[in-house]
Amino acid sequence: xxxxxxxxxxxxxxxALLGYLVVFIGLTLLMCVVVITGKIMVAKLKKPAEAPxxxxxxxKAAAPAAPKKLAPGSAGDVKxxxxxxxxxxxxxAIVADKLQKPLNELRFVSIKEVK
Amino acid sequence: xxxxxxxxxxxxxxxxxxxxxxxxxxxxxxxxxxxLLYLGIKKQYEPLxxxxxxxxxxxxxxxxxxxxxxxxxPDALYHQDLWDRFLNVEAYKEGYEEYLHNYGYILAEGGLIxxxxxxxxxxxxxxxxxxxxxxxxDFGPLISNPKSLLLGAAAxxxxxxxxxxxxxxxxxxxxxxxxGIIGGADGPTAILTTTKLAPxxxxxxxxxAYSYMALIPMIQPPIMRALTTEKERSVKMTQLREVSKTEKxxxxxxxxxxVVLLLPSTAPLIGCLMFGNLLKETGVTERLSDVAQNALxxxxxxxxxxxxxxxxxGSRFLTLDTIKIVVLGLIAFSFSTIGGLLxxxxxxxxxxxxxxxxxxxxxxxxxxxxxxxxxREGQKANPSNFLLMHAMGPNVAGVIGSAIAAxxxxxxxxx
Numbered sequence: 322x323x324x325x326x327x328x329x330x331x332x333x334x335x336x337a338l339l340g341y342l343v344v345f346i347g348l349t350l351l352m353c354v355v356v357i358t359g360k361i362m363v364a365k366l367k368k369p370a371e372a373p374x375x376x377x378x379x380x381k382a383a384a385p386a387a388p389k390k391l392a393p394g395s396a397g398d399v400k401x402x403x404x405x406x407x408x409x410x411x412x413x414a415i416v417a418d419k420l421q422k423p424l425n426e427l428r429f430v431s432i433k434e435v436k
Numbered sequence: 437x438x439x440x441x442x443x444x445x446x447x448x449x450x451x452x453x454x455x456x457x458x459x460x461x462x463x464x465x466x467x468x469x470x471x472l473l474y475l476g477i478k479k480q481y482e483p484l485x486x487x488x489x490x491x492x493x494x495x496x497x498x499x500x501x502x503x504x505x506x507x508x509x510p511d512a513l514y515h516q517d518l519w520d521r522f523l524n525v526e527a528y529k530e531g532y533e534e535y536l537h538n539y540g541y542i543l544a545e546g547g548l549i550x551x552x553x554x555x556x557x558x559x560x561x562x563x564x565x566x567x568x569x570x571x572x573x574d575f576g577p578l579i580s581n582p583k584s585l586l587l588g589a590a591a592x593x594x595x596x597x598x599x600x601x602x603x604x605x606x607x608x609x610x611x612x613x614x615x616g617i618i619g620g621a622d623g624p625t626a627i628l629t630t631t632k633l634a635p636x637x638x639x640x641x642x643x644x645a646y647s648y649m650a651l652i653p654m655i656q657p658p659i660m661r662a663l664t665t666e667k668e669r670s671v672k673m674t675q676l677r678e679v680s681k682t683e684k685x686x687x688x689x690x691x692x693x694x695v696v697l698l699l700p701s702t703a704p705l706i707g708c709l710m711f712g713n714l715l716k717e718t719g720v721t722e723r724l725s726d727v728a729q730n731a732l733x734x735x736x737x738x739x740x741x742x743x744x745x746x747x748x749x750g751s752r753f754l755t756l757d758t759i760k761i762v763v764l765g766l767i768a769f770s771f772s773t774i775g776g777l778l779x780x781x782x783x784x785x786x787x788x789x790x791x792x793x794x795x796x797x798x799x800x801x802x803x804x805x806x807x808x809x810x811x812r813e814g815q816k817a818n819p820s821n822f823l824l825m826h827a828m829g830p831n832v833a834g835v836i837g838s839a840i841a842a843x844x845x846x847x848x849x850x851x
Contacts, residue, residue, distance in 0.1 A: 325608045325609070325610060326608060326609040326610065326849060327608050327609065328603050328608075328609050328612075330603075330604070333599075333600055333603040333604070333609075333612075334600060336599070336609075336848065337596040337597070337599050337600040338596070340595070340596045340599070340841060340844045340845065340848070341592065341593065341595075341596045343699070343840070343844045344589050344592045344837055344840050344841050344844065345586075345589045345590075347589075347695065347698050347699065347840045348585040348586065348588055348589040348833065348836065348837055348840065349585070349586065349589070350694070350698070351585055351691065351694055351695065351836070352582045352583065352585040352586065354690055354694055355578075355579060355582040355585070355687070355690070356582050358683065358686060358687075358690060359579065359580075359582065359683065362680055362682060362683050362686075363677075366680060420819055420820065422819075422820070427820070430675045431675070435574070
């Protein structure tokens with residue numbers, strides 16, 4: 322085979338350490354990029370949400386709070402993403418049954434349909 | 437009449453077991469292929485690829501039994517000698533330059549599987565599989581918890597530990613790199629790396645990689661329980677933040693630019709992985725995403741399995757090196773799990789007990805098997821524990837990590 326390389330123990334160890342270091346550095350830098358992007362996106366999403374709230378404090382005080390979309394049978398409010406409340410109720414009942422715990426002792430945070 | 441019958445008998449594969457010097461090896465490989473078929477069908481060890489690999493092995497060995505007087509294998513579906521001439525620099529020096537890196541020669545002289553194998557040799561199948569994986573993967577858990585990337589990096593420990601070990605056992609640098617990448621727990625990456633660095637080891641490395649990936653639920657739990665306490669395993673992690681659609685679209689673009697610029701040799705794997713993911717996330721290329729994750733993925737899986745399995749011809753597979761590779765592969769998998777768990781434990785300490793160290797073992801990139809194992813072990817310690825989404829972050833980070841590890845090894849030893 323062409324260009325085959327034999328390493329002595331020192332070079333072997335060095336290459337192994339270097340390789341592991343490269344993977345770590347690469348993914349650490351990527352983590353920094355993802356964190357920064359995430360922060361920018363979260364800040365962007367917060368801005369439009371805060372703006373209307375600041376504009377109409379009086380209207381907000383006058384109007385009663387809109388009822389949140391609750392999934393039936395949960396011990397709190399569950400965020401539903403692309404999920405029908407009936408399906409959500411069924412999923413929660415199955416989980417409770419599997420865990421053998423009463424449904425009112427479980428807290429479901431969100432249910433999302435995986436497409 | 438008798439003469440014709442005699443000719444038929446002497447030219448049959450059964451006679452070939454005795455007339456061909458490697459006939460007994462083919463016979464053993466046929467038995468091994470049957471065992472692999474059993475594991476794939478009955479035990480369901482990565483069946484989509486294992487059945488193809490086993491059938492490729494069976495076909496290559498059954499059709500390679502009969503050898504003519506001049507040493508050629510006219511009925512073989514896969515010809516190891518053609519690929520030796522295709523790759524061998526020594527043959528080039530001896531005046532066989534028309535064979536060296538000449539796909540035309542393979543097309544003209546090769547059998548069915550030789551032609552399918554061109555896709556492996558050219559690195560096409562593993563990349564297309566990565567495209568399908570990208571189209572099936574939700575990077576949301578990773579984007580919402582970017583620290584997962586550290587666990588994905590930590591879990592590449594086994595790759596470099598096995599690389600070091602393989603060198604000590606007498607393998608050259610290219611072979612050691614190919615053996616080490618088994619620890620990435622990523623079949624396509626292992627196949628691509630081996631094809632580029634040590635194609636003669638493709639059969640045993642592919643079988644070891646896919647077998648151990650299937651055995652993750654047996655390999656990882658004892659290590660997880662040995663390295664973590666009951667208290668650590670029962671940690672419930674807080675809900676991940678919601679990830680916006682824009683972030684999900686930006687992620688594959690950012691990763692492609694960043695990782696490929698950092699390590700250009702990762703371009704085929706990372707590029708295809710992220711392209712597939714972009715097709716999924718854009719929302720405007722649903723048809724393409726559907727093809728990438730279903731039709732294309734299935735077709736490539738068919739071709740990849742059968743052509744990789746065909747490299748397991750008796751004369752190459754039945755060696756001491758194969759046993760060493762199987763042992764080193766297990767070591768690589770185990771140490772990758774250990775690496776992920778140890779960094780998971782460190783994150784547990786640094787976060788004041790908020791991170792469950794079990795998600796570290798999911799840093800090996802067998803998606804979603806490793807994440808499921810973390811979920812199962814976490815739930816054993818605390819039945820109300822749901823670690824799956826938290827473990828998916830390190831799990832998909834492991835895919836990127838193993839691609840970077842492969843890119844490093846290819847750029848170092850690829851010549």
